[in-house]
Amino acid sequence: MLLLAIFLAALVVGVLPISGKLKVTATSSLNLLFSATGVAVALVGLVDTKQTHFVLRLGYQWLSLGISLTKLGALFLLLVSFVAATTSIYSISLPPTPAVTSSSLARSTFIFSMMGVVSASNALSFTFAWELMTISSAVLVASDVKKYPSSRSALLWYLTMSQMSAISLILGFSSISSTRSLGSSSLWTSFALSSNAPKSALGVGLLLFAFGIKVGLIPVHVWLPKAHPAAPAEISALMSGSMVAMGVYGMIITVTNFGGDRSIYWGEALIIVGAMTAIYSIIKAAIEDDLKVLLAQSTSENMGLIAVGVGTYICDIRLQDSFAANCALLAVILLTFAHAFFKQILFMAAGSIYSATKTKRINELGGLGSRMKFSTSTFSLGAIGAVGLPPSLTFVAEWLLLQTLSHSTAFNSKSSVAPKILFPLAIAAIALTTGIAVVTFTKIVGVGFLGLPRTSKAKSAVEVSRSTLIAPLVAATFIFAPAIAIGYVAREIDSVLHLNLSLSSQGNFTLSLPLFHASITPLAIAAIFICIGVVVGGITKATGRSKQALPAQYPWGCGQIAIDSTFQTSGSGFTEPILRIFDDVINPGRDVQVSHESESFYFAQRHLNVGSASTDLFEIRLLRPTISAIEKVANRARRIQGGSIHLYLIYAFIGLIVVISIASL
Amino acid sequence: MTLKIISSILQCVVVVALSPLQIGLIRATKARLEGRSGGRLLRPWREISKLMRKETIRYGVGSSIMAAASIVTLSSSLALALTVPSLLQNSIIRPDLFVIVSILTIGAISQGMVGLASGTSFGGMGSSRHLTLLALTEPTLLISIYALSIASHTTDLAKIIQLRALHPIEVVSPVGILVVASLVIAVLSETGRLPIDNPATHLELTMIHEAMTLESSGRDLAFQELASSIKLTVLTSLLANLLVPWPIEPSISLGIAPAIFALCLKIAVLSIALSVGETFLAKVRLFRVPELLAGSLAIAFIAVIVSGVTTI
Numbered sequence: 020m021l022l023l024a025i026f027l028a029a030l031v032v033g034v035l036p037i038s039g040k041l042k043v044t045a046t047s048s049l050n051l052l053f054s055a056t057g058v059a060v061a062l063v064g065l066v067d068t069k070q071t072h073f074v075l076r077l078g079y080q081w082l083s084l085g086i087s088l089t090k091l092g093a094l095f096l097l098l099v100s101f102v103a104a105t106t107s108i109y110s111i112s113l114p115p116t117p118a119v120t121s122s123s124l125a126r127s128t129f130i131f132s133m134m135g136v137v138s139a140s141n142a143l144s145f146t147f148a149w150e151l152m153t154i155s156s157a158v159l160v161a162s163d164v165k166k167y168p169s170s171r172s173a174l175l176w177y178l179t180m181s182q183m184s185a186i187s188l189i190l191g192f193s194s195i196s197s198t199r200s201l202g203s204s205s206l207w208t209s210f211a212l213s214s215n216a217p218k219s220a221l222g223v224g225l226l227l228f229a230f231g232i233k234v235g236l237i238p239v240h241v242w243l244p245k246a247h248p249a250a251p252a253e254i255s256a257l258m259s260g261s262m263v264a265m266g267v268y269g270m271i272i273t274v275t276n277f278g279g280d281r282s283i284y285w286g287e288a289l290i291i292v293g294a295m296t297a298i299y300s301i302i303k304a305a306i307e308d309d310l311k312v313l314l315a316q317s318t319s320e321n322m323g324l325i326a327v328g329v330g331t332y333i334c335d336i337r338l339q340d341s342f343a344a345n346c347a348l349l350a351v352i353l354l355t356f357a358h359a360f361f362k363q364i365l366f367m368a369a370g371s372i373y374s375a376t377k378t379k380r381i382n383e384l385g386g387l388g389s390r391m392k393f394s395t396s397t398f399s400l401g402a403i404g405a406v407g408l409p410p411s412l413t414f415v416a417e418w419l420l421l422q423t424l425s426h427s428t429a430f431n432s433k434s435s436v437a438p439k440i441l442f443p444l445a446i447a448a449i450a451l452t453t454g455i456a457v458v459t460f461t462k463i464v465g466v467g468f469l470g471l472p473r474t475s476k477a478k479s480a481v482e483v484s485r486s487t488l489i490a491p492l493v494a495a496t497f498i499f500a501p502a503i504a505i506g507y508v509a510r511e512i513d514s515v516l517h518l519n520l521s522l523s524s525q526g527n528f529t530l531s532l533p534l535f536h537a538s539i540t541p542l543a544i545a546a547i548f549i550c551i552g553v554v555v556g557g558i559t560k561a562t563g564r565s566k567q568a569l570p571a572q573y574p575w576g577c578g579q580i581a582i583d584s585t586f587q588t589s590g591s592g593f594t595e596p597i598l599r600i601f602d603d604v605i606n607p608g609r610d611v612q613v614s615h616e617s618e619s620f621y622f623a624q625r626h627l628n629v630g631s632a633s634t635d636l637f638e639i640r641l642l643r644p645t646i647s648a649i650e651k652v653a654n655r656a657r658r659i660q661g662g663s664i665h666l667y668l669i670y671a672f673i674g675l676i677v678v679i680s681i682a683s684l
Numbered sequence: 685m686t687l688k689i690i691s692s693i694l695q696c697v698v699v700v701a702l703s704p705l706q707i708g709l710i711r712a713t714k715a716r717l718e719g720r721s722g723g724r725l726l727r728p729w730r731e732i733s734k735l736m737r738k739e740t741i742r743y744g745v746g747s748s749i750m751a752a753a754s755i756v757t758l759s760s761s762l763a764l765a766l767t768v769p770s771l772l773q774n775s776i777i778r779p780d781l782f783v784i785v786s787i788l789t790i791g792a793i794s795q796g797m798v799g800l801a802s803g804t805s806f807g808g809m810g811s812s813r814h815l816t817l818l819a820l821t822e823p824t825l826l827i828s829i830y831a832l833s834i835a836s837h838t839t840d841l842a843k844i845i846q847l848r849a850l851h852p853i854e855v856v857s858p859v860g861i862l863v864v865a866s867l868v869i870a871v872l873s874e875t876g877r878l879p880i881d882n883p884a885t886h887l888e889l890t891m892i893h894e895a896m897t898l899e900s901s902g903r904d905l906a907f908q909e910l911a912s913s914i915k916l917t918v919l920t921s922l923l924a925n926l927l928v929p930w931p932i933e934p935s936i937s938l939g940i941a942p943a944i945f946a947l948c949l950k951i952a953v954l955s956i957a958l959s960v961g962e963t964f965l966a967k968v969r970l971f972r973v974p975e976l977l978a979g980s981l982a983i984a985f986i987a988v989i990v991s992g993v994t995t996i
Contacts, residue, residue, distance in 0.1 A: 386745065386803070406793075409786050418782050425830050425839055439992040443985065446830055447823040450785075454819025457789055461796050461815055469746050470803030536838040543777045544787075547766065551759040559755070559903060562736070574743035574899050576804035577888055588800070588808025596816040600974045 044111060046123040050130060051107035057100030057134055064093030065515055085141035090515045091275075092137040094352065095268045099137060101497070102260040102359050103130045105490040106253040109367050112486035113253070113374075122162035122254075129155040129257065136265050142192040149188065149265075153181040156262060159254045160246050170249035177246040180239060184232040191225030194218050224285055226273045233266030234322035237296040238637040243319050244303070248311030248379075252370020255311060256363035259318045266322070267355045270329050271348070274336075286333030290441050293326030294448035301452050302601050303635070305459045305594045310369045310379045310467075313459065314362065317405060320452060321358045325351050327445050328420050334438050335427050342534050345518035346423040352512060353416035353501075360498045361404030361413065364491045368398035371487055372467075375480040381590035383474045384467040391482045395468045397491040402460040404498040407453055410541035412502040415530060417453065418539055421446060426535045455597065462593045471584040502541045505530045606636050692766045692775045698944055699765040703917035704728035704910070706955050713959035714884075728913065732906045740902030746801030753794040753801065754904040760791030761914035769842040770921035771943055773934045779841040781829045785822060788874065791911065792818045798908065799896035806888050810895025813970060817873055817880065817892070820977045824870040828863045828984035832926070834991040835859070841922070849929035859994070862987035864927060869980035871923055873973070875916040878962040880973055890967065917951065920958075924950035 088096065110126075132155055135148030161174045195218075228239075235243035247258050297320045304316035328351035335344035371394045372387065373379055388395045407413040424442045472478040501508045507527040513520045521533055531538030576586070591598075598607055616622040659666075708725040715722025742750050764787055767779045777783065792815060799811035833839045835854065836847040848854050873880045881892040888895070897908050925932060928950060931943050968976060 388746070388749070406789070407786070408790055408793075409783070414786060418780075421782050421826075422839065425833060426837070440989065443827060443830060443988040443992075447827050447981065447985070450823040450826040451819065453789075454822040457793060458812075458815045458819050461793055461800075461811070465797060465800035465808070465811060469749060469797065469800045470808075471745055536840065536843070537780060538778060539780065539783065540777060544763075544783065547763050547776060548756075548759055548790075551762045551766075552755055555755050555758055555762075555907070569739055569741045570747065571741045571743045574745075574802040574804045577806055577898065584803065586805045587803045588805065588812060593808060593812045594816075596813060596970065597819075599971055600816070600820070 046127060047107045047111040050127055051104055051111070053127070054100040054103035054107060054130060057096055057130075058104065060088070061093045061097035061100055064088040064096065065090065065511075084139075084144040084147065086135075086138050086144060087140040088138050089140070091268070091271065094512070094515065095137040095264060096134060098264055098356055098359050099130070099133045099261045102257060102363055103133075105363060105494050106257045106260075106367070108493070109256070109370075109487065109490035110253045112484065112489070122159055125155045125158040125162070126254070129159060133261055133265055137268060146185070146189060146192065149269075150185060152262065152265065153178075153185070156254075156258060157181070159258075160250050162254075163249070163251055169245075173242070173245035173249040176242040180232050180242040183239070184229045187225040187232075188229035191222045191229060194222035194225065220285075223273060227270060227285055227289065230266045230269035230273065231292070231326070233269070234263045234325070235296070235300075235319040236292050236322065236326055237299055238641050240296060240300065240319050241635055241638045241642055244300075244312050244315040244635075247315035247318065248309065252311075252366050252373065255315070255370075256366035259315065259366060260359040260363040263318060263322055264355050264359055267325055267329075267351065270326070271351065274329060274333055275348070286330045286337065287437050287441055289326050289330030289333065290445050291330075293323045293328075293330055294445050295323070296320070296326065297323030297452040298448055298455075299323075299604065299636075301455045301459065302597065302604055305455050305462070305597045306591070306605060306607070308380050308382055308590055310372070310381055310463065311366070313381075313463070314365050314369060317365075317456070317459065318358070318362060320456065321354065321362075324417070324420070324449060324452065325354050325358075327449065328354065328423075331420070331423055331427065331442070331445070334441075335423075338427065338438065340427060342520065343423050343427040345520055346419060346532065346535075348516075349509065349512060349518060349520065350416050350419040350423060353412060353419065353509075356501070357404060357412035357416050357498065360494050361401045361411070364397055364401035364494045364498070365405065367487075367491045367494075368394050368401060371483040371491075372398070372480075375483055376476045378474070378476050381463060381467050384477045385473040385584060385587065386469070386471045386477060387480055388468040390472075390477075390480045393482060393485075393488050395464075397488060397495055398468070399464055400495040400498065401491070402464055406456050406460050410502050410545040411498050412505075413498070415502050415505050415539065415541060417449065419530070419532075421449060422532060422535050422537050424449075426537075458594060458597060462590055466588065466590040466593055470587045473584050473587070473589070503545070504528060505539070505541060604636065606634060606639075608634065688774045688776055691772045694940075695769075695771040695775070696762060696765040698947070699770055699917050699921070700762070700910075700914055702948065702951060703913040704732060706917050706920070706951055707913045709952060709955045710959045710962075713956050714963055717960065717963045728909075732910055735902055735906035735909070738902045740904055742901075742904070743802045743899060745803055749797055749801040750900065750904055753797040754900065754907040756794035757791050757798070757911045758907040758914075760787050760794065761911040761918070763787050764791075764918045765914055768918045768922055769845055769932060770918060770925065771932065771940070771947055773842040773846060773932055775842070781826065781833065781839040781841060784841065785825055788825075788915075789818065789822075791915065795893075795896055795908065795911075798900060798904075802899045804899060806891075806895045806898055810892050810898075813892045814876075814896060817973060817977075820974055821870050821873045824866055824977060824981045824984050825874070827981060827988060828866045828870065831859055831863050831984060831987035831991045834988065845925050845929045845932060848926065849932065852929075855927065855929070859987050859991045860926075862983050862990065864923070866980040866984035866987065867923060867926070869976060871919045873977060875919055876912070877916075877958065879965045879968045880976070882967045885967075890970075920951055920954050921947060924954050 128151065132148050132151035136145060136152060139145035139148055157174060157178055160170055160177060163170060232239045232242075247255050250258060300316045300319035300323060304313045304320060307313040307316055328347050332344045332347040332351070335341070335347060369379070372384070372391070375391060375394070376384060376387075378384070404411045404413050407417045424446050427438060427442060472480075504527055506522070506529045509520070509530050510522045512518070513522050522530070528542045529538055529540045598605060705725060705728070707728040708723065711727070712722045712725060764784065767775045767777055767787070768784060769775065769779050796811035796815050799807035799809075799814070801807075829841070829844070830839070832844050832848075836844050838844065848860075854860055872878070876883060876893040882890070883893065885891050886894055893912060897905055900908055924947075928946075931939060931946055
């Protein structure tokens with residue numbers, strides 16, 4: 020109730036015609052208050068044993084909105100509220116722009132709708148909140164349409180895909196529901212009772228498809244790298260951090276609550292699709308030049324890994340290996356949280372870099388490390404999370420997923436052939452994905468922040484104000500803190516969700532899986548590194564006190580050539596080997612323009628223009644043909660409505676005859 | 685716990701002491717095979733101590749990164765030496781396969797940062813290639829050891845080696861042979877040996893590891909060289925222990941002396957084999973390396989499937 024009140028207040032402020040700065044501050048503060056309340060409610064919901072359940076009856080029995088907070092919902096509410104809170108802090112600290120002012124209504128609605136999604140307890144309220152989330156985020160994507168003309172086409176893609184998502188969501192819900200209606204006041208659990216196996220399996224598939232669109236799985240991922248970067252930084256953070264988590268939430272409730280043994284058909288498909296998504300998106304991310312598009316691609320990659328986890332859960336349920344299945348579930352939840360934390364840092368840091376340099380291209384950056392120390396360090400912390408190095412939460416989550424994958428087959432002699440082949444393939448895919456993620460994020464950090472500035476924009480960059488750094492720093496602690504205290508965190512999640520992983524005996528810093536004979540202590544890994552670093556550093560200090568490092572005027576560079584920023588490896592150059600190795604997947608287009616001397620064709624002028632364009636394989640080969648086929652059919656269909664009154668009379672006549680003939684049968 | 689720490693440190697010290705000697709042995713054997721007189725066995729150690737004594741010159745841009753990244757590179761190699769069971773089974777943290785791969789990754793990233801820090805052309809080129817190869821090698825490394833873990837139900841390297849010591853037939857089983865074949869390629873790529881990278885070359889356009897160290901000098905260079913040689917020793921000893929899983933002691937005892945001797949012998953044999961191989965091999969073109977690594981991944985994958993079919 021309190022949540023609703025604050026939301027309404029934020030809405031009122033959003034609508035009120037007050038001027039720019041004040042309005043932004045007011046809405047953002049209210050959003051902050053709103054999401055802080057959300058965090059509190061989520062924590063209470065996690066601790067509280069009894070569930071409260073509201074039903075809002077709108078007339079008939081089949082038309083009611085159910086609201087209640089399940090434990091899983093509370094967990095995701097925590098995530099949404101946390102991301103919303105940090106992004107609100109970030110947006111308070113930003114100078115107001117017209118785009119921000121005009122979209123403040125949509126911002127509050129967006130946060131509210133995501134909270135609605137996680138607290139919905141029947142299909143109607145879920146669908147309602149889901150659609151509200153789609154619409155409000157679409158408004159946010161379009162809010163900067165003047166500045167980025169590309170967001171118009173992004174919006175179109177986004178809305179189309181969301182339509183598909185909504186259609187399959189509603190179809191999916193209605194085909195697994197026993198009462199054939201979405202709005203019955205029954206809880207999720209009533210879905211599990213229906214027994215019509217093939218149809219409900221199809222329904223589960225449709226639901227997974229709907230959520231797959233939201234998280235950007237292949238081949239319906241096309242909208243994500245277009246729409247996410249089109250919005251302002253904090254909105255991108257909100258979309259990549261928490262909106263995709265809603266898709267994950269949907270997947271989890273689909274497979275746990277009303278999937279049951281009916282979702283069994285989709286496990287292998289999810290693993291394959293997830294692994295393909297992960298590899299494809301990270302390759303695209305590696306060669307991407309636009310920082311925000313790159314981050315969006317990386318979102319898709321992480322969602323691919325999560326889909327692999329969900330698929331593993333389903334397969335393990337079928338193998339009746341509930342321990343491994345619950346491990347997979349825990350891995351999925353940890354990965355979702357880790358992704359939300361590091362992705363919002365990366366997007367916010369990217370926003371700071373954009374506001375300092377006015378460019379999003381990595382090739383135009385360089386040397387920011389010495390000019391924007393704090394932004395660089397926050398970005399690097401986020402990058403550690405993105406790559407999944409210890410001791411980040413991502414590392415623990417990926418470790419858990421890999422352990423699950425490698426032990427599910429080993430344990431179960433009953434396991435069928437498909438997991439025996441698919442699970443190792445998934446491990447290889449995860450390994451390749453993290454490997455290329457290393458290349459990708461080293462590219463950003465190494466090319467963007469180290470070396471010399473490549474353009475005057477990068478040279479004149481100044482650090483953003485301190486207040487902008489608060490939000491990313493808060494989020495950065497949450498990449499590492501839960502990983503350090505992983506024993507505690509995992510035990511809490513275990514007890515809240517009743518995963519039965521028998522984690523109760525372990526310490527607060529160790530995640531040990533007794534059945535897998537595996538345990539991990541991120542703190543120990545960190546401690547080893549710190550100890551060795553201190554020892555080595557100490558020895559260096561002690562022995563080399565007399566010999567300070569000499570500063571050199573020029574780097575050696577194989578011949579002490581005068582330093583020139585264009586000699587450095589560019590971002591595209593850095594990932595050129597990836598481009599070459601995977602050129603069948605990326606399908607790059609190269610364009611070299613040479614302007615020749617007027618005297619002779621054989622001499623080129625000083626400047627060559629080399630461009631490379633990369634297109635999305637799935638967009639070109641699959642979606643565009645589909646769209647044009649639909650257009651063709653639609654054009655045919657248009658002829659039926661010719662506008663002539665005679666035609667319509669004929670239709671009415673034929674219709675009448677058909678009705679009469681059917682009735683007389 | 686204290687025992688674990690002491691034994692880990694002991695193992696680390698032995699590995700660190702051996703690693704430049706291994707480089708020396710490889711160089712000496714290669715020189716002998718090629719008809720040169722070559723350097724002494726202790727030469728790499730003396731090079732490192734010479735570098736430690738010389739002044740460190742750093743270009744102003746990225747100088748702090750250069751210093752920090754060199755230390756991190758060395759730390760990751762030392763962490764490897766502490767955890768990977770080369771001499772003793774008990775180490776501070778469990779030698780979990782996935783943890784070890786991530787420690788390797790940390791080293792690779794910091795080495796890559798060294799290449800990019802000062803903004804010169806060759807360093808960036810080296811980093812780019814180094815990390816690309818790392819990305820392509822990771823799947824092979826994971827999958828091949830995963831094939832071994834199916835039989836032993838754990839991804840703990842110490843336990844895998846222990847199991848092989850108990851059941852020697854595992855070593856010559858088809859899975860064992862396939863895994864070793866694919867691991868050899870992965871290790872060669874990970875440590876930058878022929879045919880993937882030529883550690884002796886200083887030809888700008890082809891080198892990988894050497895390109896990243898071009899700007900480093902003095903202490904930084906010493907750290908990086910030591911780090912790469914430790915990595916080589918650790919991975920060779922891992923390979924050797926998978927092939928000949930005896931004698932590895934559970935923790936410090938009197939049996940450690942023969943274990944150290946056996947480790948030296950194993951590493952020496954593998955190094956000589958490596959240098960003989962390197963004498964007859966030429967470096968593969970960079971863009972043919974993925975084919976090689978894909979081949980090794982395929983071998984590892986066959987091993988997984990064979991192992992999955994045979995293990996009940």
